Amino acid sequence: MKKLLFIYVILISTFLVYFTFYHFREVNTESWDQIDKGLQGEINEKYVMVTFLSGIDYWKNSFKGFEDAAQLLNVSVEYHGATQYDVHEVITVLEQVIAKKPAGIAITAMDPEALNVTINKAIEAGIPVVTFDAGAPKSNALSFLGTNNYNAGVTAAHKMADLLGNKGKVAVITLPHQLNHQQRYSGFRETLQKEYKDIEVVAMEDGKGDQIKSQMVTYELMKSYPDLSGIFVTEANGGIGVGNAIKELNQVSRVKIISFDTDKGTLDMVRDGVISATLAQGTWNMGYWSLQYLFHIQHNLGQPVLDWKEGDVPLLPVNVDTGISVVTKSNVDNYYAK
Amino acid sequence: MLEMNNLPIRYKLIIHFMIISILPSICLGILISWAVNNVISKQVNANTLQLIGNANKSLESYVSEIQNITYLISFNSDVKNFLYQGENQSTIDPNQMYDIQKFLQGFTTLHSEVAGILVLNSNNQYISNEMYARTSKKLTEEQWYKEAESSKGIFKLIGHTSGRNITTHYNYKDDEVISVVRAILDPDTQITKGVILIDLKLRVVAETLKDVRLGKSGFLMVIDNQGKSIYTPASPLVEGIQKQWFADQMSGDFSREIDGQSLEFIYRKSPFTDWTTVGVFSTDEAVSEVQEIRFYLISFIFLVSFLGVTASFYLAYSISRPILRLMHSMQTAESGDLTIRPMGIRLDEIGMLGRSFNAMLTQIVKLISLVEVKERQKKEAELRILHANIKPHFLYNTLDTIQWMARKNGAADVSEMVESLAKLFRIGLSNGQDAILLIDEVEHVISYLKIQQTRYKAKLNFDIQIDPAVTTEKLLLLKLILQPIVENAIYHGIKERRGPGHIQVSVTLEKEYVIIKIADDGLGMSKETLDSLNYQLSHTLNEIQQQSTTDDSDQEQIALRVNRMIGGYGIMNVHTRIVLSFGEGYGVSIDSQVGKGTIVTIIHPIIIDEEGAGRNGNTLETINRG
Numbered sequence: 001m002k003k004l005l006f007i008y009v010i011l012i013s014t015f016l017v018y019f020t021f022y023h024f025r026e027v028n029t030e031s032w033d034q035i036d037k038g039l040q041g042e043i044n045e046k047y048v049m050v051t052f053l054s055g056i057d058y059w060k061n062s063f064k065g066f067e068d069a070a071q072l073l074n075v076s077v078e079y080h081g082a083t084q085y086d087v088h089e090v091i092t093v094l095e096q097v098i099a100k101k102p103a104g105i106a107i108t109a110m111d112p113e114a115l116n117v118t119i120n121k122a123i124e125a126g127i128p129v130v131t132f133d134a135g136a137p138k139s140n141a142l143s144f145l146g147t148n149n150y151n152a153g154v155t156a157a158h159k160m161a162d163l164l165g166n167k168g169k170v171a172v173i174t175l176p177h178q179l180n181h182q183q184r185y186s187g188f189r190e191t192l193q194k195e196y197k198d199i200e201v202v203a204m205e206d207g208k209g210d211q212i213k214s215q216m217v218t219y220e221l222m223k224s225y226p227d228l229s230g231i232f233v234t235e236a237n238g239g240i241g242v243g244n245a246i247k248e249l250n251q252v253s254r255v256k257i258i259s260f261d262t263d264k265g266t267l268d269m270v271r272d273g274v275i276s277a278t279l280a281q282g283t284w285n286m287g288y289w290s291l292q293y294l295f296h297i298q299h300n301l302g303q304p305v306l307d308w309k310e311g312d313v314p315l316l317p318v319n320v321d322t323g324i325s326v327v328t329k330s331n332v333d334n335y336y337a338k
Numbered sequence: 339m340l341e342m343n344n345l346p347i348r349y350k351l352i353i354h355f356m357i358i359s360i361l362p363s364i365c366l367g368i369l370i371s372w373a374v375n376n377v378i379s380k381q382v383n384a385n386t387l388q389l390i391g392n393a394n395k396s397l398e399s400y401v402s403e404i405q406n407i408t409y410l411i412s413f414n415s416d417v418k419n420f421l422y423q424g425e426n427q428s429t430i431d432p433n434q435m436y437d438i439q440k441f442l443q444g445f446t447t448l449h450s451e452v453a454g455i456l457v458l459n460s461n462n463q464y465i466s467n468e469m470y471a472r473t474s475k476k477l478t479e480e481q482w483y484k485e486a487e488s489s490k491g492i493f494k495l496i497g498h499t500s501g502r503n504i505t506t507h508y509n510y511k512d513d514e515v516i517s518v519v520r521a522i523l524d525p526d527t528q529i530t531k532g533v534i535l536i537d538l539k540l541r542v543v544a545e546t547l548k549d550v551r552l553g554k555s556g557f558l559m560v561i562d563n564q565g566k567s568i569y570t571p572a573s574p575l576v577e578g579i580q581k582q583w584f585a586d587q588m589s590g591d592f593s594r595e596i597d598g599q600s601l602e603f604i605y606r607k608s609p610f611t612d613w614t615t616v617g618v619f620s621t622d623e624a625v626s627e628v629q630e631i632r633f634y635l636i637s638f639i640f641l642v643s644f645l646g647v648t649a650s651f652y653l654a655y656s657i658s659r660p661i662l663r664l665m666h667s668m669q670t671a672e673s674g675d676l677t678i679r680p681m682g683i684r685l686d687e688i689g690m691l692g693r694s695f696n697a698m699l700t701q702i703v704k705l706i707s708l709v710e711v712k713e714r715q716k717k718e719a720e721l722r723i724l725h726a727n728i729k730p731h732f733l734y735n736t737l738d739t740i741q742w743m744a745r746k747n748g749a750a751d752v753s754e755m756v757e758s759l760a761k762l763f764r765i766g767l768s769n770g771q772d773a774i775l776l777i778d779e780v781e782h783v784i785s786y787l788k789i790q791q792t793r794y795k796a797k798l799n800f801d802i803q804i805d806p807a808v809t810t811e812k813l814l815l816l817k818l819i820l821q822p823i824v825e826n827a828i829y830h831g832i833k834e835r836r837g838p839g840h841i842q843v844s845v846t847l848e849k850e851y852v853i854i855k856i857a858d859d860g861l862g863m864s865k866e867t868l869d870s871l872n873y874q875l876s877h878t879l880n881e882i883q884q885q886s887t888t889d890d891s892d893q894e895q896i897a898l899r900v901n902r903m904i905g906g907y908g909i910m911n912v913h914t915r916i917v918l919s920f921g922e923g924y925g926v927s928i929d930s931q932v933g934k935g936t937i938v939t940i941i942h943p944i945i946i947d948e949e950g951a952g953r954n955g956n957t958l959e960t961i962n963r964g
Contacts, residue, residue, distance in 0.1 A: 004651050011647070015640045022633050043548040055447030057467055057507070063450065064508045067541050076545045079450030211436065244432065264470060264507045337470075337505040 039295075041075040045103040047294050049287065052090050052110040053209060054081025057263045058236060058283065059108075062132065065287030066106065073295050075103065085209060087114045094118045104128045104294030106287070109136035112179035128297040132286040134180040142297060145289050145320040147281045149180040152324045153187020153234075156258050159277050159326055160192070160199070160230050163256040167198035168229035171221050173207040173214055173238050184234045184260070202228065207238035214241030222249055229255060236261035236278075243274040262327060262335045270332045280335060282322030289320060347661065351654035359646030360639075367635045375628045383591055386604045386617045389550050393558055394608040394615050396546045400451065400538065401518070401611050405493045407445050408520040408534045411457065414441055421459045421522055421532040430463055438465045451542040453510045458483065459532035469537070472505050480504075486519035486533040493520045495611055497562040498540075506537065514540050516568060543569050547615075556619025563612040575599060575618065584614045593621055660688040668695065676703055716918045720772065723818070734763030755792050758785040766818060775947065776813040776845065776852070780804060783820040783843060790828055796838055798828065803844040813852060814945040816915060822908025823856045823926075823938050831860020831936055851924075852942040859935040868930050875913050875926060909938065916942060 049066050051059045063079050070077040080097055082089035090110050095118060097105060105122055109115050109131050119139040122129050128142055135144035160170060172188060175181040185204060192199045202225050207214035214233065218241065221228060231246075233239040239259025243266075246255050252274055259266050259278040269275040293316050296302045302315030327335055345353075411417055416437050420430070442455045446467065454468035462476045471477055480503055482496050496517040506515070515537035521530045547558040547569055560568040565581030578596035589606035600621040607614045670678045679696050741756035765774065765782035774782075780802060787800045824841065832839030842857045863871070913926040920943050930936035 004647065007647050008644070011640060011643055015637070018636060022629070043545060055443040057443075060446075060468065060508045064510070067539070071541060071544070074548070076549075077541070081447075083447050264468075337507050337509050 039073060039301075041073050041103075041295060041299070043074060043076055045075040045298065046078055046100075047075060047104045047106070047291055048078045048080055048097050048100075048102045049290070050090070050094055050097055050105060050107040051079075051081035052087075052108065053085050054079070054083055056209075056237065058261055061283040062287035062290075065284035065289075066291050067287075068284075069288045069291035069295070073291070075291075075295065077291070078102070082110070085110070087111045091115065091118050094122070098122045098125060098127060101125070102127060103298050104130075104291075106130050106132050106290035106294060107141075108133040109139075109141075110134065110178060112136050113138065115139065128294050130290050130293050132290045133281075133283070134178060142314070143293050143316050143318055143320065145286045145293070145322055146180065147324055148321045149183035150187035151321075152260075152279055152281075153184040153189070154191045155187075155324055155326060156184070156232050156279060157188045157191035157196070160188075160232060160256065160258055161196045163258070163276050164199060164230050166196050169200050169202045169225055169227055170230035170232060171203040171205065171225065171228055172201060172232045172234065173205050173217055173221075173242060174234040175209055176204065176206050181234045188232055199230075207233065207235070207241065209235050209237055211237045211241040211244070214238030215245045216241075218242045218245035219249075222246075222251070222255075230258070231255060232258045234260050236263045236266050239275060239278065240265040240269065243269040247274055267327070267332055267335055270327055270329055273329060276328065278327045280325045280327050282324075285322045289322075346658070348654040348658035351657060352650045355650035355653055356646055359649065360643050363639050363642040363646075367639050371628070371632045371635055374631045378628050378631075383602075383604055386552055386556075386619070387589065387591075387606060389552070390558065390604065390606045390615045390617050393547055393550050394606060394611075394613075397543060397560070397613065397615070398608055398610045400542060400546075401495065403449065404452070404518045404536050404538055405520070407449070407452070407455070407536060408493060408518070411442070411445070411455070411534050412520075412522045414438075416441065417457055420457065420463070420465060422524075423459065423461070423463075427461075430465065435465055439467050443467055451539050453508070453515045453537040453539045454506045455537075456504065456535040457532065458535065460530060468507050469504050469535075470507070472503050475503050477503060482517060482519050482535065483533050486521040486535075487530045489519075489521060490528070491521050491523040493518065495562070495613070497564070497566055497568050504535075510537060510539070516540055516543065540569060544571075547571075550617075552617050552619040556617060559616050559618065560613050561616065563614075568613055573618075575601065579603075579616075579618070584616060657688075660684065660692075664688060664692055664695065667692075671695075671699060712918075719915065719918065734760055737763065751792075755789060758788045758792075761785040762789065766821075772817065773814040773945065773947075774817045776808055776815045779815045779817065779820055780843070780845065782818070783824055786821050786824060787841070794828075794832070798832055798841070799838060800841040800843070803842065805846045807847050808845050808852070811944075812947040814947045815852065815942060816919060819912045819916065819940060819942070820854065820856065822912055823940070826908050827856055827858040827860065827936065827938070831858040831862070834861040835859070847944065850944050852940075852944055854940040854942065855937055856940075857935065857937040862932040862934050862936055863928075863930040864932055868928060871909070871928055874910065875928070912940070916940070 047066070047070065049059075049063055051062075053059075059079075059081070063077075066077050066079075080093050082093055087110050091114070094105070094107065094115065098118070098121060105127055107115070107119065107129060109119075112135065115136050116139040119129050119131075119136060119141050123140045123142075129140075130143045130145065131139070131141045132145045133147070135141070135146060137144070164170070170192070172185055174185050176185070189201050189204075192201060203221055205217045205221065207217055214237065217238075218231065221231070222245070231242055233242050236259060239257065239261075240263075242257055242259070246252055246257060256276045257269075257274065259269075259275045260281075261283075262278060262280045266275060266278050270278055297315055303313065412421075416434055420434060420438060438457065442457070442465070445455060446452050454466060456464055456466035456469045458464040458477055460478060462478050464471070464477060477483060482499055482502060485496060486494055496519060498513050498515075499517045500512050502512070502517075516539075518536045518538060520534050522532050522534065523529065524531050543560065547560065548571065550558050552558070557571045557573060559570040559576065559579075561581055561584065562568050565585065567581075570576045575596050583592070583594070583603065584590075584605045584607075587607075588609070589604075591602065591604040593600060593602050595601070602619050602621050603616060605614050605616040667678050676699055679699070684692065737756050737760040741753050741760055744750075744753040744756055762782060762785040765778050765785070784802060787798070791798050791800070820843065824843070827841050832841065839858060839860050842855075844855045844857075846853045846855075909926055909928070916925045924941050924943060927939045927941070928936060929939070
């Protein structure tokens with residue numbers, strides 16, 4: 001029986017040797033995959049950016065930031081939006097996006113109130129939502145990344161005063177139903193009222209965010225106030241329309257225009273001197289950090305809280321000012337693509 | 339082979355059982371692992387090829403979508419006007435430009451994967467929402483424009499462009515986009531009126547390709563027909579991959595080693611995009627499933643070996659142990675102990691072998707006891723004769739006294755007769771010896787005949803003829819074998835006959851036999867009597883044997899029977915003694931004819947007395963002393 005025992009021992013030890021070898025080998029193959037990963041998501045993790053007037057150039061820079069962050073984190077992104085300036089369409093699009101259960105939604109709130117219900121619905125469904133560019137403060141959105149629009153208005157007011165020599169009549173062409181534009185307007189108006197008594201805001205018009213519409217509004221304004229010496233346009237398309245109108249009216253040297261954003265048309269007009277100054281927003285940063293924030297929430301990387309959906313303790317900075325800078329003829333070249 | 343034959347049977351059995359149980363399972367294991375390897379690698383390749391095919395399909399759908407956009411753009415009447423205005427107008431009408439930009443914006447609204455659209459006419463005027471020339475250098479002299487021109491209105495994928503004089507306002511770099519161009523031709527003159535350039539974001543291609551995971555660490559990459567990379571993931575292995583490997587065929591697969599890593603390559607070319615999608619994954623990983631199956635197989639083989647070894651040992655011992663036990667029993671029996679009885683109750687062949695061995699032992703014991711019985715019977719017979727001789731012993735002493743008295747009184751004839759009688763008894767007793775000298779035996783019969791002659795006077799004549807050779811040798815003869823026959827000859831032959839009769843006794847040597855013939859010319863026997871007598875002679879021995887085997891214990895019966903033979907049938911007695919002493923082939927035979935006489939022939943072996951004592955004398959002597 002000793003021989004049998006001996007054979008058993010040999011058999012079992014051979015098997016154990018083989019087993020360890022096999023196991024070691026398995027571990028070895030796994031290690032190949034671990035190279036160079038860092039903070040990485042899954043490619044089937046889909047983050048969605050939702051905008052309104054989705055075709056306009058303004059969003060493209062934000063979305064570029066969104067895409068750049070996605071590439072870095074190895075996740076997928078999608079871009080959706082209402083093609084029209086229509087809050088109902090935005091809600092529809094947002095509902096559709098929620099139905100697909102994405103990993104996160106970055107939305108720009110076209111209306112500070114109207115989207116609250118839908119945003120809260122997404123949060124309840126477990127989808128992290130951040131707002132960018134235009135916020136919805138009363139919703140449960142986790143963070144807002146965007147320009148401090150009131151400050152932007154203040155900056156515009158100071159620049160306008162500087163351009164006009166602290167006196168004259170100015171008009172504002174804006175989107176009066178949109179919170180960010182309201183804030184820009186009030187920052188602009190209140191600063192002028194407080195600090196530059198000789199500058200009078202004579203009109204506030206709705207440019208509908210459209211080039212042609214704004215151009216038409218400008219013609220009307222110039223007719224109503226022939227002595228108008230400054231126009232502040234709170235968004236880019238309108239800025240180009242205003243520029244075109246002033247150019248057509250041959251009032252370029254007399255009427256100073258302050259526009260918003262740095263799309264190609266605006267920059268060209270700054271370079272040509274039609275638009276005196278434009279305010280550059282950190283749009284790329286909005287997109288980039290929106291995705292980073294969403295990714296952090298999705299992967300529970302923020303401040304440790306029990307349930308981010310409750311919203312009692314913020315995981316992430318709630319309000320992020322992406323900054324503003326004034327673009328004039330002297331520094332416009334820096335804003336063209338390289 | 340010889341050495342194999344010399345191995346103990348249990349080792350042979352163990353080796354055979356192991357070979358039978360383990361070898362096939364090992365062969366089976368190898369076969370299965372080989373087959374699984376083949377099947378799985380085939381399946382992996384087929385699956386990968388299918389994944390690549392699907393990836394190609396999505397790429398094709400993106401590209402064909404872009405192609406459709408170029409057509410839709412060229413159908414637009416504003417765009418057509420812009421393209422055809424060519425040399426006629428040096429500037430672009432702002433309203434027309436606005437309309438076209440709005441129109442183009444529609445496409446980017448719907449297709450977020452489009453990074454930019456640029457429409458360029460042959461007059462180096464362009465309209466775009468996103469793109470513009472970096473310098474004033476003519477765009478119509480750019481490489482992409484010429485490629486579009488040479489494709490003659492056919493959609494053309496350029497892949498990554500580099501160093502072109504176009505920039506995207508949103509900073510999409512050259513390696514982040516794939517450029518697609520299509521020239522718009524005048525249908526009549528086939529002159530290029532302009533080119534539509536669309537930049538497709540590489541991101542969507544990357545997302546499609548990244549979504550396809552080949553095993554744990556495999557990836558997909560796309561190269562164009564020039565061998566330039568469209569999309570390659572950030573993997574350290576990409577460096578070593580050479581594009582010309584995929585140049586030859588539409589699809590295929592091969593293995594290469596890169597940085598010490600064995601990699602599998604599977605590729606398929608899309609005829610529409612003219613791009614080749616390549617799947618790269620580690621060979622080790624491809625076989626990891628095989629490894630797993632192989633692991634289970636080897637575990638199974640170990641289990642089989644384990645069970646096989648156990649079963650082999652058990653079987654071998656279960657067969658060899660009873661054989662060994664039987665062998666030990668046989669050895670014990672061989673050394674003399676016949677009482678050993680191996681095995682209990684086994685029903686297999688070894689049990690049968692044991693039972694046969696047992697039966698054989700029983701038979702041997704029985705035969706030994708039979709021999710003992712025969713020996714005892716012989717002794718019994720001797721003893722009977724001795725007993726019969728005790729009376730003559732006393733008589734002999736008395737007769738001696740009478741002879742002595744007769745001679746003293748001068749009665750010579752009485753003295754002579756008494757002397758003969760005395761000699762008869764003396765020789766008949768012969769110290770109880772089994773065998774006596776032939777000469778003594780002859781003298782004994784002469785004494786007897788003399789006595790009978792005295793009685794029958796002239797009616798009985800006799801002569802004795804002895805081979806001279808017989809007298810020189812000291813031949814031994816079984817005692818008292820002549821007298822009963824001579825007695826028979828006198829009483830049944832001579833006495834019954836008319837007139838004087840003659841008895842002749844002759845002793846001769848023939849080969850190794852002593853032949854003694856007692857012939858008389860008496861009445862003789864009828865054929866029936868002779869036959870029955872001869873039959874009895876040839877069957878006496880069998881009768882005794884049968885009785886002894888069938889009924890060992892009944893010694894008395896046999897003694898009686900033998901006794902009766904002595905009293906009634908002298909010849910039988912003589913014959914039986916000779917046969918019992920020397921075996922078949924010796925004994926008494928009778929020949930007779932009615933009216934002519936009878937010849938009784940005794941065949942006796944030649945036994946030469948060397949010690950001066952009779953054969954078997956010792957045993958009989960002890961009894962005789964009493």
